[in-house]
Amino acid sequence: MPPLNQESWSALQPALNSGESVVWSGQPNARIVFHKEDVFLIPFSLLWGGFAIFWEAGVLGAFWTGSHSHAPFFFALWGIPFVVIGQYLIWGRFCYAAWLKKRTYYAVTNRRVITVQNSWKPHMASAYIDALPTLIKEGSSEGAGTLRFSQGRAVRNGFSQSGWGPWNSVSVGDSPAFIDIDNIDSVYQLVSDLREKSKSGKTAL
Numbered sequence: 010m011p012p013l014n015q016e017s018w019s020a021l022q023p024a025l026n027s028g029e030s031v032v033w034s035g036q037p038n039a040r041i042v043f044h045k046e047d048v049f050l051i052p053f054s055l056l057w058g059g060f061a062i063f064w065e066a067g068v069l070g071a072f073w074t075g076s077h078s079h080a081p082f083f084f085a086l087w088g089i090p091f092v093v094i095g096q097y098l099i100w101g102r103f104c105y106a107a108w109l110k111k112r113t114y115y116a117v118t119n120r121r122v123i124t125v126q127n128s129w130k131p132h133m134a135s136a137y138i139d140a141l142p143t144l145i146k147e148g149s150s151e152g153a154g155t156l157r158f159s160q161g162r163a164v165r166n167g168f169s170q171s172g173w174g175p176w177n178s179v180s181v182g183d184s185p186a187f188i189d190i191d192n193i194d195s196v197y198q199l200v201s202d203l204r205e206k207s208k209s210g211k212t213a214l
Contacts, residue, residue, distance in 0.1 A: 020114045020125050024133050033117040033199055037110040037179065037189040038153035041103050044178060045147075050098075058095030064088050102177060109179045115187045117200055122158055124185040132181040138200065139207035146197045154193035156200070157186045 017034055025031070065088040097105075109128055116123045123135040136158050148154020179188050190196060 017114055020127055021116050021123065024116075024123050024125050024135065025118065026120070029118045029120050031116050031118050032203075033196060035115050035187070035190050035192075035196070037113055037115075038191055039107065039110055040153075041107070042153050042189045044155075046178075054095070054098035058092075058099045061088060061091040061095040065092050105177065106179045109177075110189070113179060113181075113188075115190065117196070117203070119203070122185050122187075122200060124181050124187070126181040128180075134181050134183060134185040136185050138203050141200070141204055144197060144200060144204075146193060148193055153189040153191055155186065155188050156190065156193060156197055158184060158200075 017036070021031065021034065065085065068085045068088060109126065112127045114125045114127075116125075117138075120139075121135045121137050122141070124133065126132040141158050143159035145157040145159065146154060147157070187193075187196065
């Protein structure tokens with residue numbers, strides 16, 4: 010594995026325990042990556058955003074004729090938050106995800122899988138490799154993919170968050186996950202091998 014650059018080392022070093030060494034590290038692919046939930050989210054966001062703009066245009070008088078050129082001013086103010094939310098759902102969430110990706114770091118150590126995110130405040134989630142009952146791989150070697158860890162014994166700091174769920178899949182939650190990483194097949198194989206070795210060591214004992 011290439012040596013960690015200074016930025017990655019500064020982000021990951023506080024999360025490491027004594028005697029723990031990094032065997033792989035990476036960051037999310039910076040480009041926009043669509044996920045399976047976008048099959049629902051994209052049409053919904055277009056419907057929401059389109060209706061909000063239609064409403065706001067209507068109350069501002071775009072479709073009115075005659076002496077009454079617009080609805081009461083309250084209706085125009087009431088529609089503004091819905092327009093803003095609609096714009097976030099359509100394109101703003103992708104900009105926010107790109108901002109988060111630059112501040113997200115993943116690591117596989119000789120003991121754990123770790124996700125660190127330095128956004129508005131630090132977030133970290135990790136799980137011991139020997140306690141991972143399941144590895145879930147989404148995607149293939151032809152593009153960026155996601156590796157999720159179904160964990161038994163988890164370790165996380167006090168700053169974990171649930172985020173916006175599917176609307177913000179890059180945010181760190183209670184469980185670590187490597188979102189939109191390149192070379193997902195090799196990382197999957199690495200974690201699988203480490204998990205098997207840890208289980209074999211326990212069995213030998």
